[in-house]
Amino acid sequence: MTHARIHHLAVGIMAIALIIAVMLALSATTVPARARTFSFNSAGSLVQQPLPSDWACAISRALSDRTFPCRDSAFR
Numbered sequence: 001m002t003h004a005r006i007h008h009l010a011v012g013i014m015a016i017a018l019i020i021a022v023m024l025a026l027s028a029t030t031v032p033a034r035a036r037t038f039s040f041n042s043a044g045s046l047v048q049q050p051l052p053s054d055w056a057c058a059i060s061r062a063l064s065d066r067t068f069p070c071r072d073s074a075f076r
Contacts, residue, residue, distance in 0.1 A: 041047050057070035 038046050039049050054070060061067065061070065
């Protein structure tokens with residue numbers, strides 16, 4: 001085997017190992033139920049859940065680049 005071929009093979013193996021590591025890390029990560037915006041109904045269809053009311057205030061603050069207080073919000 002030539003040096004270039006060995007190098008190419010090593011890079012390929014490292015890329016596969018990196019992909020596997022990322023896939024395992026993502027599969028082990030759990031998302032809190034309140035952060036999920038989609039759920040399944042009784043028929044098994046994917047449906048969008050309504051966002052909490054305090055999200056409207058937080059998004060308005062982010063879009064307007066202002067720091068007005070949100071009433072009863074976790075995003076203060």
